[in-house]
Amino acid sequence: MLEQAMKDQVISVFSNLEQNYTLKVEVSESHKNKTELLQLLEDVASCSDKITLEVEAGSALEFTILKNNEDTNIAFRAVPTGHEFTTLLLAILNLDGKGKNIPDTAIIDKIKQINVPVQLKSYISLTCTNCPEVVQALNLITLFNPNVQHQIIDGAINKDEVDALNIQAVPSVYANGEALHVGRASLGELLSKLEKQLGVSGNVTAQGATKNYDVVVVGGGPAGVSSAVYSARKGFKVAIVAEKVGGQVTETVSIENMISVPKTTGAELSANLMKHLQDYPIDVLENRMVESVKLENGIKKLSTSLGEKIETPALIIATGASWRKLGVPGESEYIGSGVAFCTHCDGPFYKDKKVVVVGGGNSGLEAAIDLSAIAKEVTVLEFMDTLKGDQVLQDKLSTLPNVKIITNAQTLAVDGDGAKVTGIKYKDRVSEQEHEIITDGIFVQIGLKANSGAFADVVETNRMGEILIDATCRTNVAGVYAAGDVSVVPYKQIVIAMGEGSKAALSAFEDQIKGLQLAG
The missing domain is CATH 3.50.50.60 (FAD/NAD(P)-binding domain)
Structure with a gap:
């Protein structure tokens, strides 16, 4: 089923596996997708001597992943081809403690605080570009908390179940039988919704002392990444705080107006943005949001959704925009x-x-x-x-x-x-x-609306919520800058956001140099 070129890639991906994994299949003899599933899993298992395939008779179609013969609580009621093939590979890598999507300690601690049994079900489509991000995030929650079980369910194979639930959009996530979320979401957003629905607390205020940086960038889209990279290149100690690196770009299927890059996708561009960040000593704080900002003697004091405290003299707001809703009854x-x-x-x-x-x-x-x-x-x-x-x-x-x-x-x-x-x-x-x-x-x-809510009481905005800036990305508050779609800059385009992000970083650098000169 897998072409040799793809097999070679999978062999490379699994070359450093340390633990043993079993793909345990339960499938009825007459299931129309049986042959397709077994061929796929046989090919995957053939790519590593650490992976074996075990097949048993069942009433439907499902397979689970065992680690060293123990259940990992991750199950697929699907044939994970298309966009979900990566989900299968990443699930095994994550179980082995590998993969660039492994969250930081603060997020892991937050996951571990779920102290009640949870059965997650994510209904997906193999053609859905938003589904893998959600499914992979739920797998991470399962990985770090034994109280959580997760089933990935292909709506096309399990149509009766989908129809019974009146599901008309994917991904649709259920927790203990109750609707939890629909559509694209980051790990942080899903975790917060799960905590709220379960009535558990996930605050991590005991993470330690306040973190201090020369520059803090809020937002992980093109503008935010550009700001962080430019700031790091100036020698600043930099942190970028974001729900997800890539931001709104991750929702874009095809990008054909990135000058010098004739064609790419949102997923590819987001991956490249993260790769560029990792070339520099930048603290990437994903899966959280800045909830409040206070100004004190020129210092910007930020509080995140994880309860963290961050301080900086230079704040660059690059939180972008999100889909605007109608705001009418029934929506x-x-x-x-x-x-x-x-x-x-x-x-x-x-x-x-x-x-x-x-x-x-x-x-x-x-x-x-x-x-x-x-x-x-x-x-x-x-x-x-x-x-x-x-x-x-x-x-x-x-x-x-x-x-x-x-x-x-x-x-x-x-x-x-x-x-x-x-x-x-x-x-x-x-x-x-x-x-x-x-x-x-x-x-x-x-259209879109500016994600400026957390900063509305700090900087000036227009009636549409866009942050007012001058030609150098400076706001009305010294040491606070804004770049990209969250600002009033016209033409909400990726290349413009990148330019605005670099401009904001250069303005912050110029202001800090002037401040040092004046202080000296």
Whole structure:
């Protein structure tokens, strides 16, 4: 099943395994995916003398990973090909104490504080680009806490179960039978949600003394990484605090406007950003957020979601932006049950169904084009009187017979039957008449909002929450800078964010040099 080139890569990946692993399969003789699963696992096992395959008769299709003949609490009810093949390999590496995704001590301690039994189930699709990050994060929680069990469930193979739960978006995560999360998420976010649902505390305030740095960068996207690298190259002691290195970039499937790099993906670029950080003595503090900032005699005092205390004279805010929500009745209630944000992940659930795309900018038009190949009918709702997307996208849309465009449409509410979306209400802004569209799914594509909430009381922002900066990325507060999508800089693009990040770092360097000169 695996081509020789792929086998050679897997052999290299597993060359330093220290413990023994068993892929224990339980599968019914008649299961249609039996042959595919066994061929895959036989190929994986053949890549290392530390891995063996054991097959038993079962009632469905499932395999678990044993370490030195002991259950690791990680199970796959799936044939982990596609995006999830990496998840299988990484699970074995992580169990062996290897892999660049292993969290720092503070996160591990937080995981260990879960003191009640937890059964996690993550429902995934092999075509979902967001699923591996979530599944791999849940595997890490399982790895560091014996109270936790995790099943990775392919919705296509276990369709009856998915239908019974009315799952219409992936990844969908359940904890002890209750919905926990839908969509992309970092390890830190999942851990916080799990603690809240279980009613356990995971504060790590006893981690030690306050950490001090010359420069602290908040945010791990292109702007944040650029800031950290430039600051480190100036000889500063630097920390970068982020939910995940890569930030919003990790949600991007294809990137074709990175000058000198004709084509890449969000996953590849994020990996390269992390690799660049690791070339310098930068403390990468992932899986946490800055919750508050206090100013005292020129020092910025930060508190993180882990309870950590960090101090610095120079703070660079590069927290980027996130998908904007409609903010109408019914939207939050039906996220994952008809309301979605990612067409690549959730589009397949709407094959031959009716869908609505809210938003007529580039992201909305691209979503409509993607969905037109899957759905029976696509309706685009745009608030303004004309579409705002690029003309090339509008031209493409005009050739699609199953796409309808409605402008001057103000979304009023999302309707549902208690289990799933049934329709969407909007008002014609010209006639003032209200209308309802009967639909199976709603994809929200109305742009981004600045992630500036933790800093709103520290620096000036505009009405949209973007941090006000001058041409050098300086804010109204001395020693505080902002870069990238969280700021007012126009044109939210990766290359612009990288440039702004380096500019912020250079401004911080210049200010600190001036400060030393004045002090001297």
